[in-house]
Amino acid sequence: MLAGRNARCVAFMVLPFIECLLRYLYSPPRTALDASGLPPQKSNKSPQIPSLLAQLWETCKVSQNVEAIDPDLVGRATELAAAGAFLASVCTGTAGTLVVSGDPGVGKTALVQRACASLHSPAWVLAGACLPLASMTVPFLALRSAFRRAPQFDGVAYPTLRTAGEASHDVPGRIDDWLDELCLLRPVVLVIDDLQWADQSTLDVLMYLIAGPPERRLGIVATLRSGEVGEGHPLQRWLADIRRMPRIHWMALGPLDRLDTGAQVSHLLGAPPHQTLLQEIFTHTAGNAYLNRLLVSGIPPEARHLPPKLPLDLRAAVLA
Ligand SMILES: Nc1ncnc2c1ncn2[C@@H]1O[C@H](COP(=O)(O)OP(=O)(O)OP(=O)(O)O)[C@@H](O)[C@H]1O
Ligand SMILES: [Mg+2]
Numbered sequence: 001m002l003a004g005r006n007a008r009c010v011a012f013m014v015l016p017f018i019e020c021l022l023r024y025l026y027s028p029p030r031t032a033l034d035a036s037g038l039p040p041q042k043s044n045k046s047p048q049i050p051s052l053l054a055q056l057w058e059t060c061k062v063s064q065n066v067e068a069i070d071p072d073l074v075g076r077a078t079e080l081a082a083a084g085a086f087l088a089s090v091c092t093g094t095a096g097t098l099v100v101s102g103d104p105g106v107g108k109t110a111l112v113q114r115a116c117a118s119l120h121s122p123a124w125v126l127a128g129a130c131l132p133l134a135s136m137t138v139p140f141l142a143l144r145s146a147f148r149r150a151p152q153f154d155g156v157a158y159p160t161l162r163t164a165g166e167a168s169h170d171v172p173g174r175i176d177d178w179l180d181e182l183c184l185l186r187p188v189v190l191v192i193d194d195l196q197w198a199d200q201s202t203l204d205v206l207m208y209l210i211a212g213p214p215e216r217r218l219g220i221v222a223t224l225r226s227g228e229v230g231e232g233h234p235l236q237r238w239l240a241d242i243r244r245m246p247r248i249h250w251m252a253l254g255p256l257d258r259l260d261t262g263a264q265v266s267h268l269l270g271a272p273p274h275q276t277l278l279q280e281i282f283t284h285t286a287g288n289a290y291l292n293r294l295l296v297s298g299i300p301p302e303a304r305h306l307p308p309k310l311p312l313d314l315r316a317a318v319l320a
Contacts, residue, residue, distance in 0.1 A: 072264070072268075073107075073110055073111075074256065074267065075257070075259075075260030076111055082251060083100075083112070083251070086098045086221075087115060087123075090187055090189065090217055090218065091119070091121045091123060091187040092217075093216070094214065094215070094247065095247060096220075097219070097221075097222070097247065098222070098249045098251060099221075099223075099239075099249070100223045100224065100251045101223070101225070101226040101251070102226060102252060102253035103226070103288065104227070104290070105289060106255055107290075108193075108225075109193055109223055111253060112191055115221075121187065123188065123189055124150065126146040127145075127149070127191035128143060128145035128146030128193070129193035129194050130142045130195060130196070130197035130199070130202065131194075137199045137200075139199055140171070141202060142192045142198060143175070143205060146190060146191065147161075150182070151182070159171075161175075171205065180212075186217070187217035187219070188218050188219070189218075190220045191221045191222075191223075192206065193222075193223050194225065195222040195223065195224040195235065196225045196229055196233070198235065214247065255285075255286055256288075258287070260287070261278065261281065261285070261292055264292050264293075265278060265296055268292070268293060268296040268297075269301040280306045281295050281306065
């Protein structure tokens with residue numbers, strides 16, 4: 001059993017290099033950007049890799065748990081390049097943290113998902129989201145959902161996050177040790193969505209990880225609704241504290257411009273929008289990707305104007 005465990009660990013360490021080498025040898029020359037101006041999407045499966053190795057690799061690798069990538073993401077070339085550079089530096093051995101902030105619906109989650117899906121080196125992306133629970137606090141909520149997708153194999157034990165009956169200061173150390181081991185095998189990107197709703201225990205663990213060794217291949221990416229962290233919000237202090245820590249990167253995500261709004265609407269309608277319709281949408285949404293999506297739903301592609309009466313819930317969301 002020990003031999004099997006060792007063999008799998010060795011496979012985890014060696015196969016990425018063999019895969020990279022074979023991808024290099026077998027892949028056609030790449031262009032830096034595709035027609036949309038975005039880096040070409042990385043395919044999980046490469047038909048050029050000899051099938052025996054590909055099968056072996058498939059049995060050992062744990063797929064990135066990036067969910068529901070929006071195939072029609074528009075614009076964001078600069079932000080994707082910046083996020084890609086951050087992730088690349090993580091993969092080459094510099095731990096760091098990226099906080100993506102912006103208005104609700106502006107596209108923070110979509111951007112982070114796309115950036116993680118575009119990673120060029122094999123990495124584990126562990127993604128979890130905080131929730132706006134009102135009547136209770138669930139310790140480590142986002143971390144629990146992120147770690148649920150973690151690779152499970154002998155030798156690198158999944159950390160238990162039980163809190164009852166144990167000193168809570170054990171938990172950050174245990175998570176840190178576990179991530180340390182994972183990072184030796186492959187880069188790890190821990191994505192925490194909607195940090196504004198994080199429970200204190202999640203924030204404490206994140207702080208502990210951020211303060212960890214600089215040279216490990218651990219990236220933390222958090223999204224944050226900036227407008228919701230007002231005076232007295234518990235996160236304010238946490239953000240002020242991490243500002244003083246090294247290797248923290250900030251990205252303030254703005255709305256889409258008119259051109260990119262047009263591209264998003266075009267994708268959603270299945271045809272280029274009439275200019276008057278686009279102008280009305282942009283006037284109402286100011287380029288907020290979520291509001292664009294709400295406004296366009298149910299509109300025929302040939303429409304020249306928004307319907308005179310929007311449903312009430314939509315009016316509340318878009319015209320507020
Ligand atoms: N650049 C984009 N191009 C096309 N669609 C986009 C883009 N950015 C976001 N969207 C779409 O807009 C919607 C809102 O995006 P997203 O959930 O990423 O926003 P968010 O900033 O994370 O919002 P929240 O603060 O509510 O979490 C989603 O349906 C997403 O697919
Ligand atoms: Mg989001």
